[in-house]
Amino acid sequence: MTIDLDAFLSTGARGMRRSLIRELLKLTSRSGIISFAGGFPDPATFPVVELQEVTRDVLADQAHRALQYGITEGDPRLRDELVRWLGRDGIAVTRDQILVTNGSQQGLDILGKVFLDPGDVIIVELPSYLAALQVFRTYGAEMLGVPQDDEGMQTDRLADLLADLAAQGRRAKFIYVVPDFQNPSGVTWTEERRRHLLDLARRHNTLVVEDNPYRSVRFAGTAPPPVYALDRDGRTIYLSTFSKTLCPGLRIGWMVAAEEIIAQFVTAKQGMDLCSPSFTQAIAAELLHRDLLAPRLPGIAEVYRRKCDTMLRALQREMPAGVTWTRPEGGLFLWVRLPESMDTEALLREAVEREGVAYVIGTGFHADGGGRHAMRLNFSFPSEEEIEEGIRRLARLVKRHLPLSTPSTATRTQVSD
Ligand SMILES: Cc1ncc(COP(=O)(O)O)c(C=O)c1O
Numbered sequence: 001m002t003i004d005l006d007a008f009l010s011t012g013a014r015g016m017r018r019s020l021i022r023e024l025l026k027l028t029s030r031s032g033i034i035s036f037a038g039g040f041p042d043p044a045t046f047p048v049v050e051l052q053e054v055t056r057d058v059l060a061d062q063a064h065r066a067l068q069y070g071i072t073e074g075d076p077r078l079r080d081e082l083v084r085w086l087g088r089d090g091i092a093v094t095r096d097q098i099l100v101t102n103g104s105q106q107g108l109d110i111l112g113k114v115f116l117d118p119g120d121v122i123i124v125e126l127p128s129y130l131a132a133l134q135v136f137r138t139y140g141a142e143m144l145g146v147p148q149d150d151e152g153m154q155t156d157r158l159a160d161l162l163a164d165l166a167a168q169g170r171r172a173k174f175i176y177v178v179p180d181f182q183n184p185s186g187v188t189w190t191e192e193r194r195r196h197l198l199d200l201a202r203r204h205n206t207l208v209v210e211d212n213p214y215r216s217v218r219f220a221g222t223a224p225p226p227v228y229a230l231d232r233d234g235r236t237i238y239l240s241t242f243s244k245t246l247c248p249g250l251r252i253g254w255m256v257a258a259e260e261i262i263a264q265f266v267t268a269k270q271g272m273d274l275c276s277p278s279f280t281q282a283i284a285a286e287l288l289h290r291d292l293l294a295p296r297l298p299g300i301a302e303v304y305r306r307k308c309d310t311m312l313r314a315l316q317r318e319m320p321a322g323v324t325w326t327r328p329e330g331g332l333f334l335w336v337r338l339p340e341s342m343d344t345e346a347l348l349r350e351a352v353e354r355e356g357v358a359y360v361i362g363t364g365f366h367a368d369g370g371g372r373h374a375m376r377l378n379f380s381f382p383s384e385e386e387i388e389e390g391i392r393r394l395a396r397l398v399k400r401h402l403p404l405s406t407p408s409t410a411t412r413t414q415v416s417d
Contacts, residue, residue, distance in 0.1 A: 028358040033358060034356060034389060035358045035378075035381070036358060036382065036390055036394075037360050039380075040248075040378075041332070042307075047247075047287070047292065047293070050292045051283065054286045054290070058286055065282065066282035067279060068278055070276070070278040072270045073100070073262075073266055075278060075285055077289075078100060078281045080095055082288075086256065088294070089223075096262065098255070099255045099269065100276050101253040101254060101269070101276060102273065102276050104211060104213055104255075105253070106269070107211075108131070108239070110265050111209060112136055113139070114265060115174060116139035116140065116141050117139075118139070119140060119142060120141050120173045121142050121170055121172045121173065122144070122172055122174050122175070123158065124145055124176045125145065125148050125153050126145035126146060126147045126148065126366055127362065127366050127374070128365055129182075129183045129184070129365070130184070133364075141173075145370075146161060149187075152177075155196040155200065159196075162203075171204065171205065173207065177197065177208065177209065177227065178212065179193075179194060179226075179227055181218070181330040181331025182333075183214070183376075184333050184360070185333070185334075185335040186327075186334045187326055188330070189224065189227075191225065194225070194230055198235075201235055207236070207237060208237070209239070210227040210237070210239070213239075213240055214244055214330060214332065216244070217244055217245065217330045217331055218329060219302065219305030219308065219329065226238065228256065236257075238255070238256040239254070239256075240254060244332065245297060245300060246293060250283065250284060252284045304332065304380055310388065311377065311391060312327060315336070315391055318395035319336075319398065320402055323337070325337070333376050335375075336359075336375050336376075339373065341373070342398075342401060344361045350397060355394070356393060357397070359377055359394070360375060361375060362375055
């Protein structure tokens with residue numbers, strides 16, 4: 001290329017960093033590599049037969065509607081089904097409080113477009129979802145992080161941060177949280193932390209963004225209520241998706257909020273794509289209408305419970321003292337911490353090229369540049385045999401680089417420091 005592309009790019013685009021995960025996925029497509037790096041669901045969970053049947057019927061009975069442009073808000077029939085779907089989790093809303101999006105990822109971009117000016121402060125967890133950080137960075141947000149432990153964000157530290165901001169005459173636009181089986185850590189917030197978050201948000205008059213793609217993939221323990229369901233004053237915006245329960249290929253996600261907020265989101269989405277695909281929305285609506293999704297959830301959770309257990313047992317068996325990890329009750333990921341002096345980025349090339357195993361480095365998930373000694377492991381996509389072998393390879397790498405003296409009493413609770 002002969003042009004100087006940089007001279008043409010917007011400030012936001014110049015600040016964009018290529019997705020670490022996508023870069024890695026390219027590296028790991030070579031045969032023989034066991035990848036714990038992606039975030040793909042297990043394709044065995046896709047309802048292929050049900051989708052064949054429903055797609056055929058949608059084309060036979062609703063083609064005039066399903067192949068036409070739709071309204072930006074989303075297929076009214078799908079939104080009515082989503083009202084019922086959300087009711088299962090104690091989220092009581094009307095159709096007009098829902099906007100259908102192209103996956104919940106589009107919802108994150110809409111948030112940036114609607115709420116963020118360059119220099120605006122937002123608060124995120126340490127660690128937090130990499131692709132959300134990328135979006136918010138593109139809109140020029142200043143991201144301040146609050147560490148997690150095994151009960152969720154440390155909300156007493158959030159209280160300190162909000163007080164510091166207030167003392168400087170500043171306010172966070174929103175607090176972004178993934179409270180159920182977080183990507184990347186697998187941690188679930190306790191109900192107490194959820195209530196404390198809302199209490200602080202109310203006191204400091206900020207919004208809460210609850211990104212919740214994994215909630216229906218619970219394989220152990222009991223579910224605390226969604227933050228949205230605990231919120232009494234309409235300051236929470238809820239995002240979810242069918243990517244992990246139905247399939248990501250349909251690209252069906254949704255945002256839930258007060259009607260005035262949704263109206264603002266609709267205007268932002270109009271400029272992006274006019275509407276989400278009518279066809280996939282009609283298929284999802286029909287699938288829900290025939291109640292073909294909910295009965296599948298226990299089976300999907302069981303697949304991931306087995307895979308997660310296999311990974312936990314392999315870690316226990318293979319990893320040396322000084323390595324710790326989280327124990328998720330659902331979702332697709334767990335979080336491994338090596339001794340502090342180790343650097344997962346420095347080890348990655350050797351992991352892939354010598355051992356044939358891949359992971360995502362911890363720094364990608366840290367708004368403050370931390371997480372050098374941490375890594376995210378995905379257990380949903382590899383087979384159980386690959387999980388066993390992959391952890392064996394990873395442990396071999398770690399042992400080769402282990403510092404001579406490592407504490408054997410390291411705690412397993414702290415996710416980030
Ligand atoms: C926390 C979180 N938010 C949003 C998304 C985006 O999901 P999708 O756009 O497929 O709905 C993901 C996907 O992995 C995620 O982990």
